[in-house]
Amino acid sequence: MSEPNWTFICVTGELLPGEFRTGVDEVTGAGIVVFNLDGALYALEDRCTHQEFALSNGEFDTGEASIECVLHGARFDVRDGRALCAPAYEPVAKFPAKTEHGAVWSRDDRALD
Numbered sequence: 001m002s003e004p005n006w007t008f009i010c011v012t013g014e015l016l017p018g019e020f021r022t023g024v025d026e027v028t029g030a031g032i033v034v035f036n037l038d039g040a041l042y043a044l045e046d047r048c049t050h051q052e053f054a055l056s057n058g059e060f061d062t063g064e065a066s067i068e069c070v071l072h073g074a075r076f077d078v079r080d081g082r083a084l085c086a087p088a089y090e091p092v093a094k095f096p097a098k099t100e101h102g103a104v105w106s107r108d109d110r111a112l113d
């Protein structure tokens with residue numbers, strides 16, 4: 001298998017605990033949102049599974065480890081993408097995230113399926 005393409009999100013110092021940053025996967029064009037939860041990085045597709053609104057417009061609750069969609073209030077666990085409340089029921093796609101060479105990287109790994 002060839003080395004998968006990783007998408008640059010930001011330099012490490014731009015993603016502090018309690019913050020999130022976005023990017024666009026260079027292969028699939030999918031929106032990516034990467035969260036820093038107490039020093040651990042988690043990446044999700046930047047798309048609410050209710051009506052496909054960008055999750056990155058919402059509120060990151062570090063206490064609940066969730067992102068709330070501003071359109072209708074669905075919340076998702078940033079660690080695994082599962083829906084925590086209506087009106088969303090399907091999980092958001094979870095992507096890998098890493099730090100390397102002083103930067104944060106992620107990718108839409110569904111392209112490898």
Ligand code: FES
Nearest residue numbers: 048050051069072
């Ligand atoms: S589009 Fe996100 S809750 Fe409706």
